[in-house]
Amino acid sequence: MSSEPQQQRQINIVEDENNALTDYEAALYDRGIRVWGVDAQNRLRRARVLFVGITGLSAEIAKNVALAGVGNITVIDNTIVSENDIGLFINGDQSIGKTRSEAAISAIQELNPLINVRAESIELDAISGEFIKGYTLVCVDSLDSAVQLRINNLCRMDGVSFILTHCFGLQGYFFSDLGNTFKYAIKKKTKVNKNNNNNNNNNNNNNNEEEPEEIEELIECKSSFSSLNDALSVQWSILPNRLSPLYYVLSVLYQYQQGSNKLPSINNVEAINKVLETCYERYNAQTDRHSELLKQCIKQLTGEIAPVCAILGGIVGQEIVKIISKDNEVINNYLFFDGTKCSGVVEQIHPKHNN
Amino acid sequence: MTDNKFQNIIDTLGIDTFEKIRSAKVLVVGAGGIGCELLKNLVLSGFRDIHIIDLDTIDLSNLNRQFLFRKHHIGMSKAKIARESVLKYCNNSDDIKIVAHHADIKTHEFGPNYFKQFNLVMNALDNLSARRHVNRICLSVDIPLIESGTAGFLGQVSVIRKGVTECFECIPKVPPKEFAVCTIRSNPSAPIHCIVWAKMLFGRLFGLADDSNAVTDMDDNIVEGDKDDTDNVIRDELLPLAKQKSYEQWVFHKVFYTDIDRLARMTELWKEKKPPRPLVYDELFSPDGQQTTTTTTTTSNGINSSSGRGLKDQVVMSFQENINMFVESIRKLQVQNEQNGALTWDKDDNLALNFVVSASNIRSHIFNIPLKSKFDIKAMAGNIIPAIATTNAIISGLIVLEAFKVLNNEFDKCKSTYLLKQPSGKRLLLPIDPEKPKSDCYVCSQNFITLKINTKTTTLSQLLNDVLKKNLSFHDPILTVGASLLYEGGDEDLSKEEIEERNKLEQKIIADYKMPDNTILNVEDYLQNFKVSILIIHCETFDEDGKWFDISGKQKDQSTNNNNNHDSNNNNNNNTEDDLDDLEIIENPVDMQIDASSDKSTAKRKEIESETSDSTKKHKLNENNEQ
C-alpha cells in the first residue's frame, strides 16, 4: 500500500525518440523543464487527459495542466452556461448559451495554442471502456456517485489513472486511484567526491571549494491504490486518527446515494442525516462532530469559491503532472483541504487487505 | 439556481464579509506569476476596486504560467495586459474598476500618500528590495500587507500587520552567496566563479563605465612585477600587437593570455593544483581565420553531462565550439555596442548569454574546471529559480483567503502558510500562527542597527551604495549625525557645480567625514517614510572571506551577535539585484530560505520547526541554506 523504494540501476521508459521538443517548446516550457526535466516534459506532451464535469475547480486544473504542456486535453460537460456562472472558462457575456465544454475548449486552447483541445458531447452514462481506453488520466468533478464509480471502474480495467475532486465552500478534497501497481522512479542525487577515485590525475584536488560531482540515480518505486468503492467503504473504526471530518461527509454522501439512487441535494438533508446516524450506529462511533460539517457541505454541494478552486486546482494540477511524469512521489490516495485553517492534509485510506 | 453570481461567496463567508469585499480598495504589487493568478481570484471573488503595478514587460518564458498573457503580448506591459485579460471574466453589468500602472513601485508617485487609499496591499513580487520597500511603506501608513513568494514547488503566504505580526524585515534575509573578488579574478575553482567573471567581463567590455568592476584592465600588460618598479617589471609585448589586429583578438589575448600568464606566474597559488595555462589565439585559429584542429583537450577534464537525450542547450559544447562562439559573440556585441551604446546583460538576450556561456567555459577550461551546458549556465548566470503555474495558483488562492480575514479585521485568525513539495508528516499545506513583531527589528521597532565597518578605508560612496542602498534597501537615503546634515541625494534642483561637489564628497573616507568609530548615524528615506539610527563601529577584520562589513539588528547584547552570525548581512559587491525578471525569482523568499535542490529535507526541517514555537526556528532555516 505504501511506497516501497527498490534500488535499481536503470529504469526503462519507452521514449518516442524522433519526436523531440522544438526550440519554441523548449523556450516556452523552460521553467517547467528546469523543475521536472525534459523526459517528463515529453511525457506530458504525449499525455491525454480527460475532464469529466467542467466546474470552477476543474477549470483551474485544466488551466494548470494546459500551461504545463499536457499535449491532449478533452472535456465533457453539456451543461449550458448561464448568466450567473462565474469562473475561469466563462468568458463574460460571450459564453452564455454555449455548453460548458464548448466555452472551456476555446479558453483552454487560448492558454496554450500548442496543445490539442477537444470537447466530447457524449452523455456521462454512455461513457464506455472503449471511450476511456485512450486516455492517460481522467479527472472527474461530479457529485453523482454512480458516475464516479462507473468511470473509476472503467479506468481500473484499462490502467487509466483516475482522479476525483470536488469543493464545498471552504472545504475541498481529491481522491486518486492509480491502479493496483503504480510504478514510478525517483531521482536521487548523491555527491561523489572526485578525489576518491583519482588514480592518475594530478589536477583537481586539494581545493576545498571544489564542487563534488553529483551522480543521479534512479530508484524505482511502486505504490498500490484502492478503488473508489473500497476507499469509501472502509469501516470507520479502522480509519486513521484525526482524519479530516470531510472524509466522513464523503462517505455518508456516498452511502446515501447507494441506498436511495438520488443525487444529494439541499432537499434531502433529513435523509442524509439519517445515513449519518446509521453510520454512527453501525460503526459504533460516538462522536457527532461530523453533523455540522455535513450540514454545511449539503448546503454548499455546488458552492465553489474562487480561492479554494485555485488552491485545490493547483494541488491537483501538480499531482497530475507528477502522475504523468512518473518521476516523483505521488499522493496516495486522499488530500483534504480546509480553508478555515488553510491546512492541506494527505491521508491513506484503504480497506484492510486479507493477505 | 441563484440570482447572484457571487451567491457562493455570500453563502460561504456571509453577507457582511461580502459587503466588505465589494467596498474594499486593494493594491496588487506585481503582475507576474502570482499577480496574474491573484488578480483573477480577486475578480472572481467579487473584488471590484483594484490597482495593479508592474514595471515589467511580457517575455516568452512567462507564458508557461502567467496565464493572462499570450504570445502576441510579448514585449507589452504586464500590468496593462493583465488588467485587459482579466476583465474578460466579467460581464458588462459588473461594476468593476481595475487601474493598471506600468511603473516602478519604488518611485515618488507611489509613496505613502498613494498607499493610504487602500484597505489592503498584496505583494506578488520577486525581489527583495521592492518587498522591503513595500513593507516599510505599509508599516509607516499602517495598512495591512499580505506577503508571498514561490520557488519551484515551494511557496509561502503571510500577513504583515504593524504591531501585531512579524514584519518582512524582522528576520534578516540571507543575501545570495557572494564570492570574494580574488576568487573571481585570480583563483576560480567552480563553474559559478567563471560565470560571475564572464558577466563582469561583459559589463567591462560592453556596459557602462564602472569603477567597481575590477575584472580586468584592458590596456594593462604587466604580467609580473609592479609598474612602479620599472626595472623588474615584465610586460606582455604581444598585447599591443593583438590590439592592432582586431577587437576580438585583443580581448581574447588580454583575458585568456595576458591575465592568465600573470596569474600562472603567481606560483604560491598553484602549489597544490595545476596552474592555469594561457591560450594563444593563433594556435586556435590558423591565420586565414580557419580553426585548426590541434586542440585535443576538448572539454578538458570535462564531465560531459549530456545523456544524449534532452535539449540541444543541455549538451555541453566542446572547447573549440566555445572558442568559436566567444569570438563570434564579441564581434556581434561590439557592433551592437557601437550602434546602441552601453549594453546591459540579460539572460534572455541570446547573444549576451552566448558570450557568458563561451567566456566562462573557456576560463573553466583554462583553470581545469568542468565545462557547463548553456542550459545550466543560463540558470546560474540569471539566478533562475524556476517558477511553475501550480505553485502560483495555490499561493494566490491562499492570499485571497487571508485577504478575507484581513478585511474582517480577524488578525488573530491569520496564518502564515507554507506549501511543501511533498507532504511532511501528512501535511502538504502547513499553516502556522504568525510570529509577533521582533523587538530588535530595525524596521518595525525603534531600534539601532549596528554596522561594523572599516571607517578608515570605506568611502561615503561605498557606504551609500553598497551598505545603505544594496544591503539595507534604502531608496534615497538622507544622512545626518546629530544636527548636521551629511548627505542628501536627488539632483532635481542642483547645479552642475553642486553635483560635482557632491561627487567629490562621495569619495571621502567616512572616518574623515564625521563618521569615525562609535558614531550614531541617522538615515532617513522620505519615499519609504522610514528612519533608522545606525551605530557605526570601526572594524578591520571580518571572519568571512570577501566580507567587509557586518550589520546586526541589535547592539545591546554583544554575546548573541557572536553566536548568531546569521543575524548579520554580508554583502560585498556585485549582482545582488541582478535579475528581477521572473516574478517568482526569489532572491530571498520571505522567512523561508528555500533550498530548491533538497526540498524534502527542507520540508522536514519546516515540519520540525513548526512545532517548536520559539523564535529560533527561522534562524535554523537560514543557516541550513547557506551551503
Ligand SMILES: [Zn+2]
Ligand atoms: Zn520588523
